[in-house]
Amino acid sequence: MDQPIGVQQGVLVLWGAIALSSLVTLVEKWLGYVGEGEFAAMLAGYALLCMLPYKISTRSNAARYAYVVLLGISVLAMLGGASQMPQLDWIATIVLLPVQVFIAHRLFESEASEWFTAT
Numbered sequence: 001m002d003q004p005i006g007v008q009q010g011v012l013v014l015w016g017a018i019a020l021s022s023l024v025t026l027v028e029k030w031l032g033y034v035g036e037g038e039f040a041a042m043l044a045g046y047a048l049l050c051m052l053p054y055k056i057s058t059r060s061n062a063a064r065y066a067y068v069v070l071l072g073i074s075v076l077a078m079l080g081g082a083s084q085m086p087q088l089d090w091i092a093t094i095v096l097l098p099v100q101v102f103i104a105h106r107l108f109e110s111e112a113s114e115w116f117t118a119t
Contacts (some may be wrong), residue, residue: 032097068107
């Protein structure tokens with residue numbers, strides 16, 4: 001069974017979201033909003049997140065669920081600590097939230113679910 005177009009779109013958009021978030025972090029560093037340690041930690045976090053689209057594209061059902069759990073945690077963290085976020089992070093989060101919902105939707109459509117659970 002070939003990878004469904006919804007999964008392909010979800011993975012591609014997820015790569016773009018990670019790239020955009022990394023770019024925002026770089027701009028924040030240039031503007032002096034984040035220090036060296038925080039910058040390194042954020043980039044390391046994005047590097048780890050790169051495993052998700054890779055594993056999702058290799059049919060890992062666990063990675064698909066891990067993405068949704070991380071999305072939920074990040075939304076709750078944003079709502080709980082939004083006043084502490086740099087302004088660029090806040091803007092990027094608002095812009096990327098519908099994108100993240102689109103990704104989750106594409107990864108959990110019926111065709112995608114069949115592909116992830118097929119052996």
